[in-house]
Amino acid sequence: MVEFFDNAYRDGGTPTWDVGRPQGALVRLATSGLIVGTVLDAGCGTGENALYLAAQGHPALGVDFAAAAIERAAAKAADRGLPVEFLVADALDLAVLGRTFDTVLDVGLFHTFMDAERPRYAASLGAALRPGGRAFLLCWSDRNPFGRGPRRVSPQEIRTTFRDGWRVEAVDPEWLDTRLPDGRIHAWLARIARVETGT
DSSP: OHHHHHHHHGGGOOOTTOOSSOOHHHHHHHHTTOOOSSEEEETOTTOHHHHHHHHTTOOEEEEESOHHHHHHHHHHHHHHTOOOEEEEOOGGGGGGGOOOEEEEEEESOGGGSOGGGHHHHHHHHHHHEEEEEEEEEEEEBTTSOSSSSSOOBOHHHHHHHTOSSEEEEEEEEEEEOOSSTTOSEEEEEEEEEEOOTTO
């Protein structure tokens, strides 16, 4: 899997999910004031979402297990003079970062995981998000017809994954911008709060 994603970025390649700008859904979240404090972008790709949030004044860290994507993201940060940190890291083991964030962002990562990986991913996000913080998850929707693209996800699958130690506040219809011929595709945007100790 690492090799697949790394190769997607090698030799100037531009995968269909790399649209060269922040996702519209993220911009709407930010302008509504829902993105707060320090931000971790899990599965950041070439960094456009983290870079956008940094430009809005949020201390941001982007992680991805594709080294080629992180190289591009770091180059963009340097070119734009933005203090964003980008690291090669596994989103299934975010505890190794040794820090927590106020907000965690997942744009197009959750739908890449197999069923058995989902509980581990939820635990990993929990290790990186302060109690009371929020994760925002944007993934492919089961409203899309079957065919090309990644696995379709239902709202119930999101709620089941984030059942223990979390409170799923909303799972709303959204759009995910892509470079596919149809452009944007149906997505779910989940707002998920990490439950504070003792609540």
